[in-house]
Amino acid sequence: MTSPATPFHDLSHYVALPRVSGLALSADGTRLVTTVSTPNSSGTGFVSALWELDPAGERAAYRLTRSAKGETGAAFGVGGDLYFTSARPDPDDEDGEPSPALWRVPATGGEARVVLRRPGGVSGVVCARDADRTLVVAGLLPGASDEAGHRSLHEGRAKAKVDAILHSSYPVRYWDHDLGPQVPQVFALEDGPDPSRETEEDAGTPGTTDRAPERHLRLLTGGQHPPLHEPSPRLAPDGTFALVDVTVPLGRADLRSTIARVDVADGGLRTLVDLEGSEAHAGPVSPDGTRAVVVVGEMTTPDRPPHPRLHVMDTGTGELTPLAHDWDRWAQPVAWTPDGSSVLVLADSEGRRPVFRIDVADGRVEQVTHDDAAWSDLVVSPDGATAYGVRSSYLFPPEVVRLDLATGEVTPLPGPAERPQVPGRLEEVETTAADGSRVRAWLALPEGEPSSASGHPLLLWIHGGPLGSWNAWTWRWNPWLMTAQGYAVLLPDPALSTGYGQEFVRRGWGTWGDAPYTDLMAVTDATVARSDIDADRTAAMGGSFGGYMANWVAGHTDRFRAIVTHASLWALDGFGPTTDAAFYWQREMTPQMSADHSPHRFVEQIVTPMLVIHGDKDYRVPIGEGLRLWYELLSRSGLPQAEDGTTPHRFLYFPQENHWIMSPQHATVWYSVVSGFLAEHVLGEEPPTTDTDAAVGRHLGLTAPPAPPAPDAPDAR
Structure with a gap:
């Protein structure tokens, strides 16, 4: 059979093109990991895998993971361990349920091992940059205050084959999935067996020396109104606290978003930004943990369109200082420079989505990239000289590139696939x-x-x-x-x-x-x-x-x-x-x-x-x-x-x-x-x-x- 002139001349070739998304950089800046999705063996779905790229651009990319269920959500721990979520089978557990679990690849290499598996699965993981602290996003059934209660309720629903959901608030679904009965929560990942387990049988039998040590989850965000979507905790570099968006009901089936601080050590949660008539969303925390860049905007009305604006927030008091309010763009803050003097943001602009640098002291905005491209998933090297991001345009699909923050020079890194030729x-x-x-x-x-x-x-x-x-x-x-x-x-x-x-x-x-x-x-x-x-x-x-x-x-x-x-x-x-x-x-x-x-x-x-x-x-x-x-x-x-x-x-x-x-x-x-x-x-x-x-x-x-x-x-x- 003659090959098509380009992948766009044959749909079967087009849908088979690898799709790159997401980016994780190790704390020391030496390892860079992305996710690549391709059709499964039957051609009826996509399966993702983690690939490692060389930040220096000298070595070819190579595949880190492989399974029929796929792997997503890569995050590096401070010591270089790589965490991810996957519903792949646990080789040490023949009877494990096929829900997404938390996995870890040691920094020294070797096979991935399960860190944590629980009823209802795990949906996300966040690691601190400078400390051995990991947060996990997972669902908790109503009525449960810990993992033992959640496990009991989950087993009861499964045994009775009940999938009904009783709602008492709005909304009840989001984009393409039903909300509930689990409520997404943020947990701290702790060493040792779960203290909420009541019997030795629940705790299991100690494993051999090559088995991953036991971990358990400690709830940090219980008692909040069910969020509209999965929480995305913004963890401080030292791991002592996280910022989370908290949904506040306004009555009559309306909601708005506020910002709260969660102290990881004791789980204390207190509101930092709650402005009547406005919504607030947490952004990245500064290197010293004292500030964060957040997005605040007045709630829309028939006469007032959205106008999200950047602010610098004191992470102790919640005090807000406007940032670049004269700039007529809607910015998404993505990272601080290591010295804390500026923030890197992304913003749609003239049919592109460049990288911009904003000076925190005076609000001056500088456009860093000038290519005809849209950027995402930006991460910054420890020395602040380089950033890595995923960029695409209508001429090429997403690819991982290196950005010189001083000159704006962009260098594509050897990736999992070549750019397809466009017709x-x-x-x-x-x-x-x-x-x-x-x-x-x-x-x-x-x-x-x-x-x-x-x-x-x-x-x-x-x-x-x-x-x-x-x-x-x-x-x-x-x-x-x-x-x-x-x-x-x-x-x-x-x-x-x-x-x-x-x-x-x-x-x-x-x-x-x-x-x-x-x-x-x-x-x-x-x-x-x-x-x-x-x-x-x-x-x-x-x-x-x-x-x-x-x-x-x-x-x-x-x-x-x-x-x-x-x-x-x-x-x-x-x-x-x-x-x-x-x-x-x-x-x-x-x-x-x-x-x-x-x-x-x-x-x-x-x-x-x-x-x-x-x-x-x-x-x-x-x-x-x-x-x-x-x-x-x-x-x-x-x-x-x-x-x-x-x-x-x-x-x-x-x-x-x-x-x-x-x-x-x-x-x-x-x-x-x-x-x-x-x-x-x-x-x-x-x-x-x-x-x-x-x-x-x-x-x-x-x-x-x-x-x-x-x-x-x-x-x-």
Whole structure:
């Protein structure tokens, strides 16, 4: 079989590309570990492994772990031990349950051993930089105050086969998973057997000398309101305390976030930042432990969009000092420099996500990186001269790089996989909206000249969020899969996009059908005016808020030949109370705003064929939105049906997928169906079969997908 020109010319090759995420640096700066995900042997899911990279960039990367269950959440202890979580079997426990446990690879090398296994599993681990102190994030069942109580309740539920959850507060689910019955908590990892075990049988039999010593968990954050998501404790370098975000109920099913300090030695918890009408989120603690950079913002209202701002917080008193409040960007603090004089932050900016340095004394902001890339997972070397990060752009997927903090020079490190060749080139386009605002976009173009004298067919892709930006590589919405088929793909940042200042967000706040829509049409007009773009062969696509906007576009213009709407908001009166965190929605939209900007009101004006895509396990945009959209398209849209009741519209439904369509085989189906739908309506090709299994079978040549290409680096021995 002939190999495809690039991985983007064959979906089976594309989904097999290794995916890099996360970064952990040892305390002495000599070891760097990342996580790499690839499809499992059956091609029905992704499995992750830990890889070590050479910070100096001289040696090839090598694989540290291997199991069918995968490994995540790498963290280095002060002595160089590497911790991670995994549901892999414990070689010393034939009867152990397959829930995620805490594992450790000794600094001196050797096999990984289980540090802690418990009912309900472990979800995260954090280690202090300068002390032998480790915190663990794990769930605790209501009614339990220690591990013995949790174990007893867990065994009772399992034996009775009960999975019901009795709620007394809001919310009850988040993105794609149910909340409860376990409540995420922060624990200290302690040496020795668990003192809450009541019998010698519970304690087990002492192991041999090669068995890992016993550890147990001590609860630090009991008695708090259930958080909306997993806590991310910010541990002080000396391990004496941690900062945690604490969810505070406001009554009437509303919440806000405050910052508390947890003293690790005695578990004492006290609130440091609790500002009425504002939300606060903890950031990294300074090297000397006396300060932290935190993000504080007023709670939104229909007239006030979010405006998160940085502050330096005294970790003893909670006193806040504004930091760089004149800077018109939304910053994410990621690390202090070792001397405590400045903070490194990331912020969307002009279609990129650079690294910035902020001087703590005077608030001066300096942009450190100037590449066309989006950065994440930044860690700083002990001497402060170097940082390591994961960066990506629309030209390359996430990769680990070294950053010289003095010069801004960036050096890619030898990683688990080579950059894939993309089938095209990337340009920037921009225009001026009717109100004078500048609107910019990325434009991905196929290689070579257009196959048609009229130019490349154009796909308008609308990002989700809506508070976000097209600035980083995405595996879910990847334009190169479409440029490989001859399309140009337009990736605009309309009103509500981040990285263009507070006023740019305010333009679209609560008025989604106004400036965001007119911005999209304006930048589309500017793009189709190019000689290499065919203005008559265009389609619009989007997911989540992008799906909302695709629905709005469908009801307000007939300029596009096809529209693809994924996980989309349709009837805002129904979406508002049923989304997973309805209080966020209520802060932005009044009933009148919701009615004015609901796409379902314009269904009779829809004359463009639409492909509706939705996953049943989507809790952010519940399946009811997709079901109502589908029914109303067929019963009320302006596009006529055939006499046999069939329609040009299509509905691709995933019973087990969530907001993103995560599994490799379903991503293949997604792109296959989308490509066929666009080829029919944009390119004028013959309609594809409606049988997705047959369509995918033809795409794969009725053969099993090839084995994932092994990253070109040796395994650890």
